[in-house]
Amino acid sequence: MRRIRIITTVLYMVFAVEIVSAWEKKPNAIEAAAFTQTIVYGEVEGENQLALQELAARADYAKMKTLERERCNEYCALENQLEEEEHELSWKREQRRKAREQKKRREERAILERIVEAEAGDQDLKGRILVANVIMNRVKSSHFPDSVRGVVFAHRQFSPIANGSYYRVTVSEKTKKAVQKAVKGTDYSKGALYFMCRSASTPSNVAWFDRALTKVKEYGCHEFFK
Numbered sequence: 001m002r003r004i005r006i007i008t009t010v011l012y013m014v015f016a017v018e019i020v021s022a023w024e025k026k027p028n029a030i031e032a033a034a035f036t037q038t039i040v041y042g043e044v045e046g047e048n049q050l051a052l053q054e055l056a057a058r059a060d061y062a063k064m065k066t067l068e069r070e071r072c073n074e075y076c077a078l079e080n081q082l083e084e085e086e087h088e089l090s091w092k093r094e095q096r097r098k099a100r101e102q103k104k105r106r107e108e109r110a111i112l113e114r115i116v117e118a119e120a121g122d123q124d125l126k127g128r129i130l131v132a133n134v135i136m137n138r139v140k141s142s143h144f145p146d147s148v149r150g151v152v153f154a155h156r157q158f159s160p161i162a163n164g165s166y167y168r169v170t171v172s173e174k175t176k177k178a179v180q181k182a183v184k185g186t187d188y189s190k191g192a193l194y195f196m197c198r199s200a201s202t203p204s205n206v207a208w209f210d211r212a213l214t215k216v217k218e219y220g221c222h223e224f225f226k
Helices: 002-120 125-140 148-152 159-163 173-183 203-212
Strands: 194-196 215-219 222-225
Touching: 002 125, 002 148, 002 159, 002 173, 125 148, 125 173, 125 194, 125 215, 125 222, 194 203
Parallel strands: none
Antiparallel strands: 194 222, 215 222
């Protein structure tokens, strides 16, 4: 019985020592837990800070891309506007050019009709076409002006200009038809660049034609040379 009491006493003493030891170690455990918690909080705060920085960087990048898109859109809009303005200017220039060409063609046609009327108004349709052919052949030749106006009004080339009958004639429908055919390609001239009415020409002119030129055709009252 005494032995049991001794063992019990010893056990109580060991238990008491362990309790005291545990109590002495408790502050260290609390401090360790607090330190661990501080570390965890620090890591979480650091991760949050990094996440905030990443979000800010993404926001800045998105803002930069938005500005780039806006500038690109402004540039594209300006470029499109300039292209439209240039296209409109080109269109207007082309319209003015066409208008000038149409006006020139009308004027050239009117001059050609008037000179044909003055030179061959008493001839038939073919005779009038031949006179128109000669004038158009001159326009195509490198030895004469490159326009009907230039050919017709060249110095001392056509007597109706010199005597004024060119300005007094009234162009007939037959002459208009002859000129239209000549313009569209009807050509009986064999490349003639000159013509004369022998009975109405001066002897010196007749002599020059016969001496300096080659006769290629005779029709109506006119002889044609080149």
